[in-house]
Amino acid sequence: MSKFYTKITSRVQKFMEAQKMFFVATAPIEGRINLSPKGMDSIRVVDQNRILWLNLTGSGNETAAHILENNKITLMFCAFDGNPNILRIYGKGKAIHPKDEAWNDAIKLFPEIPGARQIFDITVESAQDSCGMSIPFYEYKGERNQLNDWAISQGKEKIEQYWEDKNQTSIDGLPTDILK
Secondary structure, X not given: OOEEEOOOOHHHHHHHHHOOOEEEEEOOOOOOOEEEEEOOOOEEEEEOOEEEEEEXXXXXXXXXXXXXXXXXXXXXXXXXXXXOOEEEEEEEEEXXXXXXXXXXXXXXXXXXXXXXXXXXXXXXXXXXXXXXXXXXXXXXXXXXXXXXXXXXXXXXXXXHHHHHHHOOEOOOOOEOOOOO
């Protein structure tokens, strides 16, 4: 049976922190829904109703565009080992960019990861967990280093050029404000 929460309880937070992968879903008012797997050490529970998620440079920037237009965001965590569980966090988000005043305080909560692009500040409206009994077992073998290696090889200037060339609009043509 699913259970709803109005806040992130200590049990929910422990479950989130134990997962090596999670998924992020956003949608514009009209256009494609975006659902992306995420990993690395990129999630922080700030308090019972606030999460920060460090977003890294990638091929698209859909979440940023969708959050500007429709600030709804869902995070989903699945247990791939241990007891079955699926956790969804429903909330509203806003992007914090490296040029924003709030960036310096927020980025301190994360390890240094090359290619950091935005931090999404998520106000949690509710959380829901459900059984997850159909989710298969998977064995965690380690992190992939390709994204970090690529970002390091690019350096700050080439990363910013990449943002300018490839991250300013969504696949539906919506602005992302990456260079605001």
